Amino acid sequence: MPKVSMTVNSKAVSRDVDPRTLLVQFLREELRLTGTHVGCDTSQCGCCVVHVNGAAIKSCTALALSLDGADVTTIEGLAHEGVLHPMQEAFRENHGLQCGFCTPGMIMSAVDIVNRKGSDLDEATIRHELEGNICRCTGYHNIVKAIADGAQKMGATAHAAAAE
Amino acid sequence: MYAFTYHRPDTARKAANLIGKVEDAKFLAGGMTLLPTMKQRLAAPAGLIDLTTVEELRGVEMKGRNLVIGAMTRHFDVANSALVKEKIPALADLAGMIGDPAVRHRGTIGGSVANNDPAADYPSACLALGATIITNKRKLPADEFFTGLFETALEEGELVTKISFPVPNRAAYEKFRNPASRYAIVGVFVAKKGKEVRVAVTGAGANGVFRAAKYEAALTARFHPKGLDGLTPFPAEGLNSDIHADAEYRAHLITVMTRRAVSKALGK
Ligand SMILES: Cc1cc2nc3c(=O)[nH]c(=O)nc-3n(C[C@H](O)[C@H](O)[C@H](O)COP(=O)(O)OP(=O)(O)OC[C@H]3O[C@@H](n4cnc5c(N)ncnc54)[C@H](O)[C@@H]3O)c2cc1C
Ligand code: FES
Numbered sequence: 001m002p003k004v005s006m007t008v009n010s011k012a013v014s015r016d017v018d019p020r021t022l023l024v025q026f027l028r029e030e031l032r033l034t035g036t037h038v039g040c041d042t043s044q045c046g047c048c049v050v051h052v053n054g055a056a057i058k059s060c061t062a063l064a065l066s067l068d069g070a071d072v073t074t075i076e077g078l079a080h081e082g083v084l085h086p087m088q089e090a091f092r093e094n095h096g097l098q099c100g101f102c103t104p105g106m107i108m109s110a111v112d113i114v115n116r117k118g119s120d121l122d123e124a125t126i127r128h129e130l131e132g133n134i135c136r137c138t139g140y141h142n143i144v145k146a147i148a149d150g151a152q153k154m155g156a157t158a159h160a161a162a163a164e
Numbered sequence: 165m166y167a168f169t170y171h172r173p174d175t176a177r178k179a180a181n182l183i184g185k186v187e188d189a190k191f192l193a194g195g196m197t198l199l200p201t202m203k204q205r206l207a208a209p210a211g212l213i214d215l216t217t218v219e220e221l222r223g224v225e226m227k228g229r230n231l232v233i234g235a236m237t238r239h240f241d242v243a244n245s246a247l248v249k250e251k252i253p254a255l256a257d258l259a260g261m262i263g264d265p266a267v268r269h270r271g272t273i274g275g276s277v278a279n280n281d282p283a284a285d286y287p288s289a290c291l292a293l294g295a296t297i298i299t300n301k302r303k304l305p306a307d308e309f310f311t312g313l314f315e316t317a318l319e320e321g322e323l324v325t326k327i328s329f330p331v332p333n334r335a336a337y338e339k340f341r342n343p344a345s346r347y348a349i350v351g352v353f354v355a356k357k358g359k360e361v362r363v364a365v366t367g368a369g370a371n372g373v374f375r376a377a378k379y380e381a382a383l384t385a386r387f388h389p390k391g392l393d394g395l396t397p398f399p400a401e402g403l404n405s406d407i408h409a410d411a412e413y414r415a416h417l418i419t420v421m422t423r424r425a426v427s428k429a430l431g432k
């Protein structure tokens with residue numbers, strides 16, 4: 001079996017894999033990082049979103065082997081030393097989830113939106129950018145609120161870090 | 165997904181060689197179409213030639229008066245390229261309307277063109293702009309490239325390397341999207357270069373992307389949304405009917421989307 005190496009949540013990992021192994025299978029089954037979910041087989045739901053080299057992708061629709069050498073961040077990589085990432089905190093505060101199945105993908109997409117569009121996000125932008133993420137529970141209202149709030153918090157954190 | 169052997173060449177030449185040697189192999193670009201189809205076992209190639217690390221297939225440049233885009237350039241990079249936005253903003257606009265952000269981070273122009281999904285966006289831009297599809301073997305005008313549903317003039321194992329777009333005077337794309345899949349129910353790309361106006365329609369044709377000759381003539385005479393006034397309604401024959409829209413509705417949308425695209429191209 002061919003070997004794949006990548007950095008996942010700042011840790012170097014290396015495994016021999018069947019070429020069929022999707023990134024999401026690699027993360028869940030090989031690395032036991034089960035925060036990344038699978039909600040569909042049509043690449044439409046976004047439960048599986050992770051960051052690869054800084055950009056959000058659907059990990060159910062990429063071969064692990066294609067990402068040899070890549071830098072991957074999953075939902076498990078966001079919190080630091082027991083402190084939630086500002087976007088995670090915003091989902092908690094704004095009741096941005098019900099069953100929670102879509103939440104890891106929502107949060108990874110949300111952080112990607114802020115990385116691309118900055119921290120001042122209006123509702124229309126958030127809804128448009130969230131087109132690749134489906135939630136069966138919330139009706140989206142609180143997710144949109146959470147992302148606007150989380151974006152502000154991320155902006156404030158970045159500001160504080162820059163001022164230090 | 166059925167088992168396959170995996171190959172990761174780093175040049176276009178090696179990729180083309182490999183596809184000739186590995187039995188029943190396919191190129192893998194962004195995987196946004198091929199991998200879901202393989203997961204559903206609708207495709208079962210025995211080998212995959214992954215183009216991820218073929219750097220020479222990536223990038224955007226001007227060559228003479230043409231904007232040339234490498235086959236492995238991702239939708240996100242076309243949508244955000246300063247050069248594309250300057251030379252053919254309609255093309256950047258189109259790329260930004262494909263799927264969702266995560267799809268755009270992976271999907272490529274070469275994969276989209278080679279796949280020729282009847283509801284895909286890029287084929288309409290290629291036809292309306294009079295693009296040339298460049299492969300490892302030859303140069304194919306868009307008018308001869310898209311031959312039917314998921315069918316192109318590509319031969320077995322032929323690699324799309326670049327797509328060359330002549331820069332138009334004005335152009336715009338308007339898309340009526342399927343809200344679930346975000347593919348086009350009807351998409352219309354309008355381009356004006358010199359006196360010639362070309363109108364290409366995707367999502368609607370039972371045989372895939374096509375040019376709307378009558379609308380091209382009318383808009384060549386008068387490049388204005390009102391240029392379509394007084395024409396007989398767009399015929400529904402030869403258009404798709406499915407659960408999303410019937411042929412009559414698609415015919416109606418072609419007129420509406422064409423008018424909107426012309427307005428947009430005029431900066432209105
Ligand atoms: C949820 C979702 C929504 C989408 N929405 C849209 C949409 O709104 N509009 C739209 O147009 N598309 C849409 N797509 C499709 C997307 O744009 C794909 O990226 C595209 O159709 C295929 O490109 P790819 O790079 O992923 O190719 P792949 O899936 O890797 O390959 C597709 C086919 O092309 C062949 N191929 C790839 N590259 C080459 C090459 N250089 N030379 C020869 N053959 C090649 C492959 O062998 C394969 O047969 C969507 C996809 C998803 C999953
Ligand atoms: S599991 Fe990846 S998009 Fe649904």
Ligand code: FES
Nearest residue numbers: 098102135136137
């Ligand atoms: S919270 Fe249940 S699917 Fe989104």
